Amino acid sequence: MSAILDIRDLRVTLRRGGHLVRDVSLSVNAGEVHGLVGESGAGKTMIARAVLGILPDAVKVSGGKIGFRGDDLLQLAPKRFRALLGREIALIPQDPLTGLNPARRISAQMTDMLRHHLGQSRQEARANALRLLQEVQIRDAGQVLDRYPHELSGGMRQRVLIAIAFSAEPSLIVADEPTTALDVTVQKQILRLIRQMQERHGTAVLFVTHDLGVVAKVCHQVTVLHTGQVVEQGGIAEIMSTGAAPFTRALMGATPRYDQPADALHPVPAHIHRELLAAARRFDEANP
C-alpha cells in the first residue's frame, strides 16, 4: 500500500536558531488514522502546520521532505499548493467557533468550497451541502444551512466543520485536537463521526492530540513525540502495551483515570519534566 502522506526527516527550526522538530519521519496510508501525540512543545502542531503550509513567521522548515501522493509539498509552486488545500488536503480545526466565519450563514461557508474548488452551480452546491449535513447526522439539515455559527451548539459546529472538511473528498485530513473544546459526551459522538466518515471515504487522517485516551479509541497508528523528536512509532496495540517506550509509559502513568484510585497516578520523572518545560519555552518563542 502506498502512503498518502510520507514525511521524511522533517526539521523545523526557529529562524534565529533552535530546533523545534528534529528528523521526524512518518507515513499515513489511505483509510488510516495516524495519531500524533505529545505534550505542548513536542512539535505535533508544528508538523501539522508544516503539512498545511501555515508555519508561523518566526519558524522555517530547514530540512527533509513532505511527500503527498508523489509530490513534495515543500517544493510545490505556491499556486499548485493552494489548489491542493481544501480540495486534496483538508483541516478539522480545534475550535469550532473560530473555524467558521461568524458573519456568514452555514450555507455560504459550505457552498464556497463546492462552487470554487469543484465548479458546482449554486443549486448543485446547495443540494450537496444539504446531503453533507445529513451525512454528518445533523437533523433538520435544511434549517441548519440557513443559520449563523453562533446559533449552533459546539457539537453541531464541529459537525459542520467535519462536513466541510470532507466536502471535496480529500485524500488527507489533518485533525488538530478536534474535540478538545467539547463536552465529554459530545466528544464521543464527534470521534465516532470522524471515524465513520474516514472509513466510508477511505481518507487518511493525521490526528493531532495530547490525549492518550482519545488516541486509544480512534487511531490505527501512532507517533509519540517528545521535544521535537520521535520517541516511539507503531500500531496502537504496541503503543498501549506495557512494552511501550519509557516516555510513553511515563505519560500513561501521569494520566488520571476515573477507574483507578488516586495513588495509581505517578507524575512524570523530574528530568523528563525539565525537558518538557525547555521545549515548551522554545515553542513560546515560535508563537509570540
Place this chain on the structure above:
Amino acid sequence: MTGPLLQVRDLTLSLPDRSRGKLFAKPPMTDILRGISLDLPRGESLGIVGESGSGKTSLGRTLVRLYQPTSGQILFDGADITTLDEGAMRTHRKHMQMIFQDPQSSLNPRRRVGEIVAQPVLALGVERDRRAALKRADLALDRAGLGHAFARRYPHELSGGQRQRVGIARAIATEPRLIVADEIVSGLDVSTQAQILALLNDLKQDMGLSLIFISHDLSVVRVLADRVMVMLGGRVVEEGTSADVFQGPRHAYTRQLIDAVPLPVIEPGWLDTKPATEGTRMVDIKGQTVLVTGTSRGIGRVFVDALLAAGAARVYAATRDGSGSHSDARVVAVKLDVTNSADISTAAQTCADTTVLINNAGINFNSKLLETDQVDAAAAEITTNYLGTLNMCRAFAPVIEGNGGGAIVNMASILARVNLPLMGSLCASKAAVYSMTQGIRAELASKGIAVFAVLPGAVDTDMTKDFPPPKAAPADIVAEVLAGIQAGEADIYAGDMAKGVSGGLAADRPAVIAEMAGYV
C-alpha cells in the same frame, strides 16, 4: 469546632438571562441552581462534575459568596453567611479562597509574583505590614513548589503550570480552611496536571484544608475527591464516595458521562456503544419508577411487562377505574383518568417517586373532520389525546425534575405527520400531541428531563380492528419504543409502516400526501 466546615441547604440561584428578552427590557430570570444541599466535613474534599451549563461553576462561586444566592442557606464554620454584605464577609474571606481556571487572566500582568500572592494577605487584613505580607507570600510560594525566588518574576515569564502554582500560592497565603478550585488543571499538559494534582493533595493533608474541586473531567476528579457530586441542569443527580460513584454509578446520566470518557486502553467497539443523539439524553429504564397511562388494554398493557423485563424498579399501571392486578409486586395499580384534573393531581402526589412518565392513554373515534356526531368526536379526541397528555406533562414535569430528572414519553402516531381523510379528527389530535411534545422537549431539556415522541404506524389492537393490515404487533412496537428511549432517539418511528411514511415524507412529501388522500 466540630461539625462540617460547610453546610448548604436548598441553595437556589436565579440570574437574569441576557440571551433572551428584549432590548432595554428587564431580561427574564433563569434558574441556575435548583435546591442544592451538601455537607463538607473538615479536611475532606468534594468533587463537583458536570458538563457545560450544569451549574457547577455557579455553585462554586455561590459557595464563596461571589454570587448572592436567591434562596437557601450557607453555613461556613457554623456561621450563616447566606446574606452577609461584603463588609461582614471580609472576616470570612481569608478562610475561604478560590482558584480559577485561567491563571493567565487572573494574575495582574504588571505586578511581580510576590505582590500578587501578598495581595489578599493585605487586603483581607491577615497582615497590616507590607513586609510581613511579602514574607507570607514567600512561604506560600515555597509551599506551592515554586520557591520564593519566583517572587521577583512577572506572570508572563512563567509557564502555564507555574502560573497555576502562583494561583495556588495566592489562595493558601491567607491560611484558609476552604479552597474552591474551578477547572484549575483543564488547560494544562498531562505531565504538569499530575504535578498540580499531587501538590493539592499534599497541601490538603499538610494544612488540613477542605477542598471543593470542580471539573468537567471525571478522571481528574477521581484523583482528588473523597466524595463526588454529579450535576445536571442546576441539580445534583448523584452524590457519593468517589469509589462508589465511579465504579457503580446509579443514575443514568452519571453512567452516560462515565461511558463517554475515553480511557487509554484499547476497547474495540467503544466508539459504537450507546451513541447519544445530540439534544436528547439516553434514558436507561433499569432502576426507574415508571408511570404508564391507559394500561387496561393494548399497547399500555404490553408496556407494563416490557418495563418489568427491562429492569424498572416500579411500574404505576394507570387505568380509568384503577382496576387490574399483576403477579409482579413491582406493579402498583393507579386510578387515573387523564381527562380528570383531580385524578391527575392525586396521582402526582401518590406517585411522587416517578422518574419516567409514559403518556399512552388515548381514544380514537375514526370520524371525519366535517361530520358532526351526537358526541363530538373531535372534541373528545382533543380532550383525551391532547389535553390529557398535556395536563399529565404539566403535573409530572416538576415531580420528575424533583427526583433528579428522567423522561417523558408521549405516544403520538405517524398520523401526526400526515392526515388520513376518513379519520381526520384523530390525526389532528395526534398532530397537536406531537407539536406540544416538541415544545416541552426544549423547555424540559435544562431540567434533566428527556422528552420523547413516539410515532407508531398502525398497531394490531382491539382499537384498530377496523383497520386494514399490515398492522404491527404491540410487543414489537413497545420493544422499539424502549430501545429508542435507551438510545436517546428524540422522535421514535416505531414499526415498518411509520418508518416508511417518515422516509417517504422526507423524500417526496406531495406524493405521500396524495397517496393518503387516495383513501377517500
